Amino acid sequence: MDWAENRVRLARASRFYLVYGKGLSSRQIVDAVRDGAHDVVDLSENRERWQQALESAAQAQALWWQLYGAQGEMDERKLVGRSQAMQALRDSIQRIGPTDATVLIMGESGTGKELVAESIHDTSGRAPFVTVNCAAIPAELMESELFGAEKGAFTGAVRNKPGLVEEAAGGTLFLDEIGELALNLQPKLLRFLETRRARRVGSTKEYVSEVRVISATNRDLRAESQKGEFRLDLFYRLSEVIQNTAPLRSRPEDIPDLSRVFLVGAAVRLGKNFDSMEPELISRMQQYSWPGNVRELRQNIERMAIYYDGPVMRSTWWTPPLPPEKQVTKHPFVPQHREQKNSADPFREMSRNPFPPRTLNRMEKLEYARRLLEESGGDLTWTASQLGIHPTTLYRWRKDGKV
Numbered sequence: 105m106d107w108a109e110n111r112v113r114l115a116r117a118s119r120f121y122l123v124y125g126k127g128l129s130s131r132q133i134v135d136a137v138r139d140g141a142h143d144v145v146d147l148s149e150n151r152e153r154w155q156q157a158l159e160s161a162a163q164a165q166a167l168w169w170q171l172y173g174a175q176g177e178m179d180e181r182k183l184v185g186r187s188q189a190m191q192a193l194r195d196s197i198q199r200i201g202p203t204d205a206t207v208l209i210m211g212e213s214g215t216g217k218e219l220v221a222e223s224i225h226d227t228s229g230r231a232p233f234v235t236v237n238c239a240a241i242p243a244e245l246m247e248s249e250l251f252g253a254e255k256g257a258f259t260g261a262v263r264n265k266p267g268l269v270e271e272a273a274g275g276t277l278f279l280d281e282i283g284e285l286a287l288n289l290q291p292k293l294l295r296f297l298e299t300r301r302a303r304r305v306g307s308t309k310e311y312v313s314e315v316r317v318i319s320a321t322n323r324d325l326r327a328e329s330q331k332g333e334f335r336l337d338l339f340y341r342l343s344e345v346i347q348n349t350a351p352l353r354s355r356p357e358d359i360p361d362l363s364r365v366f367l368v369g370a371a372v373r374l375g376k377n378f379d380s381m382e383p384e385l386i387s388r389m390q391q392y393s394w395p396g397n398v399r400e401l402r403q404n405i406e407r408m409a410i411y412y413d414g415p416v417m418r419s420t421w422w423t424p425p426l427p428p429e430k431q432v433t434k435h436p437f438v439p440q441h442r443e444q445k446n447s448a449d450p451f452r453e454m455s456r457n458p459f460p461p462r463t464l465n466r467m468e469k470l471e472y473a474r475r476l477l478e479e480s481g482g483d484l485t486w487t488a489s490q491l492g493i494h495p496t497t498l499y500r501w502r503k504d505g506k507v
């Protein structure tokens with residue numbers, strides 16, 4: 105392999121290393137950094153380090169190619185999935201991307217709404233892409249964040265501050281969780297959408313900003329608008345095109361591709377050698393309902409990759425959480441889950457015993473603790489008693505993010 109030629113590709117594939125030497129333009133470096141590379145190695149300075157970086161990047165690339173072919177089509181930040189719903193979604197993105205239509209993306213949490221917004225933007229030829237999370241910005245600051253503020257407009261406005269709609273000029277403004285936008289701000293956003301004009305807080309001068317607006321919600325905004333909980337006229341303005349994202353349970357055929365991408369991503373990030381999953385694991389995952397959708401799938405795979413070692417991800421490492429109605433929240437000394445017979449699931453088997461077998465290694469113990477915590481609705485005392493450890497140990501594990 106000609107390393108010099110493959111440098112940028114390797115760097116991008118690994119997302120870990122940006123390796124550069126002679127012949128790489130600063131533009132390529134900037135692009136690779138933007139794509140996620142976060143270690144810069146200079147060939148001229150340290151040969152050994154350079155070799156190490158190349159080896160890690162090459163391993164990652166080899167793994168990627170082995171699984172997905174040389175095109176590198178599968179990317180954690182691209183929409184993955186071959187179900188009909190995903191194909192229709194991609195087709196729709198290609199159609200609506202290049203138009204100026206406002207798009208409202210509706211779907212359950214974790215179904216990929218933000219990814220869809222980015223894909224629409226990517227096909228639009230616009231720049232930049234500016235995201236505003238309406239749930240994350242306090243209501244009293246939202247107007248100045250969105251539309252800007254003049255110096256002295258309120259305590260704390262110590263200088264003129266452009267609004268996010270100004271920063272997004274020429275590009276796309278993505279309003280995530282739009283259902284959380286305060287009612288008193290809704291007429292202002294509506295006016296902006298109708299005229300593309302706005303005014304900074306504390307200013308009398310209007311400015312114009314040509315932005316394309318995409319928004320997303322996991323609430324039923326149509327129903328809420330009809331009940332007067334969200335302005336109906338704003339709903340119509342935001343939704344020239346409505347794009348729905350399908351829940352994962354309705355497209356289990358996407359699970360193999362999605363899990364492979366997440367597995368490889370996790371392996372590369374953690375520096376582990378995972379390269380496949382037991383077919384039994386995939387088919388069990390396809391039977392689970394995934395209330396947290398693709399995000400939940402990703403988190404489950406990443407968690408297994410953290411706790412266990414490869415190269416094969418095993419079916420026995422994974423137990424779907426019990427549905428909420430079966431979870432025990434109060435004094436769960438005889439929890440329902442112990443009554444269930446499911447011998448395929450070692451953790452459930454174990455949870456019939458008052459204490460887990462001594463043979464559990466540390467990793468398994470942490471996984472077991474996590475599972476018991478889930479099933480008991482977070483009851484630290486009971487879970488600790490099941491594990492035979494002191495509750496403060498469990499509390500510490502939890503604080504350290506181990507369970």
Ligand SMILES: Nc1ncnc2c1ncn2[C@@H]1O[C@H](COP(=O)(O)OP(=O)(O)OP(=O)(O)O)[C@@H](O)[C@H]1O
Pocket residue numbers: 180181182183184185211212213214215216217218219220320321322362398399402
């Ligand atoms: N089709 C997909 N292909 C690859 N990754 C996906 C896909 N759908 C979702 N994801 C991943 O799942 C996670 C959740 O996706 P995203 O944040 O876009 O969901 P969302 O619908 O916007 O969720 P929320 O409503 O909670 O904000 C992200 O890590 C995203 O990369």
